[in-house]
Amino acid sequence: xxxxxxxxxxxxxxxxAPVELKCNYSYSGSPELxxxxxxxxxxxxxxxxxxxxxxxxxxxxxxxxxxxxxxxKKPFAxxxxxxxxxxALKTGGTxxxxxTFGQGTILTVHP
Amino acid sequence: GAGVSQTPSNxxxxxxxxxxxxxxxxxxxxALYWYRQSLGQGPEFLIYFQxxxxxxxSGLPNDRFFAVRPEGSVSTLKIQRTERGDSAVYLCASxxxxxxxxxxxxxxxxxxxxxx
Numbered sequence: 018x019x020x021x022x023x024x025x026x027x028x029x030x031x032x033x034a035p036v037e038l039k040c041n042y043s044y045s046g047s048p049e050l051x052x053x054x055x056x057x058x059x060x061x062x063x064x065x066x067x068x069x070x071x072x073x074x075x076x077x078x079x080x081x082x083x084x085x086x087x088x089x090k091k092p093f094a095x096x097x098x099x100x101x102x103x104x105a106l107k108t109g110g111t112x113x114x115x116x117t118f119g120q121g122t123i124l125t126v127h128p
Numbered sequence: 129g130a131g132v133s134q135t136p137s138n139x140x141x142x143x144x145x146x147x148x149x150x151x152x153x154x155x156x157x158x159a160l161y162w163y164r165q166s167l168g169q170g171p172e173f174l175i176y177f178q179x180x181x182x183x184x185x186s187g188l189p190n191d192r193f194f195a196v197r198p199e200g201s202v203s204t205l206k207i208q209r210t211e212r213g214d215s216a217v218y219l220c221a222s223x224x225x226x227x228x229x230x231x232x233x234x235x236x237x238x239x240x241x242x243x244x
Binding site for chain 2: 021026060061062063103105114115116117118119120121
């Protein structure tokens with residue numbers, strides 16, 4: 018069965034410092050990976066997806082199939098990046114809304 | 129509406145009671161999803177509707193949980209004989225289709241259920 022692991026429940030950095038939120042997955046097939054974000058008092062929303070190879074709000078994530086990882090990175094963190102971040106996995110042959118989520122990482126960016 | 133709407137936002141019920149949670153998806157979205165999020169955990173998939181039919185209900189934990197979407201728009205998640213372990217935030221999400229590459233799903237704010 019598929020699984021997503023986010024090893025850090027809490028991550029604190031100072032403004033301007035680099036940040037990396039770790040995500041590892043377990044799935045024998047061809048995965049699609051996503052990062053979702055939930056800002057304070059807001060809904061869960063899509064941040065980025067590996068298939069698009071995009072950079073959103075300065076964040077990037079590269080799928081590493083050898084290490085089964087999809088870490089989220091930003092070179093210079095901003096205070097507005099403080100939020101809960103979830104890594105999510107879609108397995109082959111299923112709807113794009115059927116996702117397996119990790120437990121989430123709370124990112125706090127200090128001024 | 130502007131986004132996925134869920135009611136009630138908060139519900140406290142006694143153990144053993146029946147509960148209904150409602151989801152109004154974004155207008156025109158044919159795909160609708162229910163998730164459950166327990167404290168300290170990520171969301172867990174419950175059920176997926178494409179139109180009026182449940183295309184995938186593999187995440188429903190047991191037969192006390194049931195969901196309907198009779199007209200292909202509003203959906204109701206029904207929980208019978210509630211237990212304290214059912215306490216969680218129940219999230220609804222919708223998308224324009226369930227199978228497009230790169231499709232985005234939009235979440236509601238959730239219904240916080242507490243069983244006492």
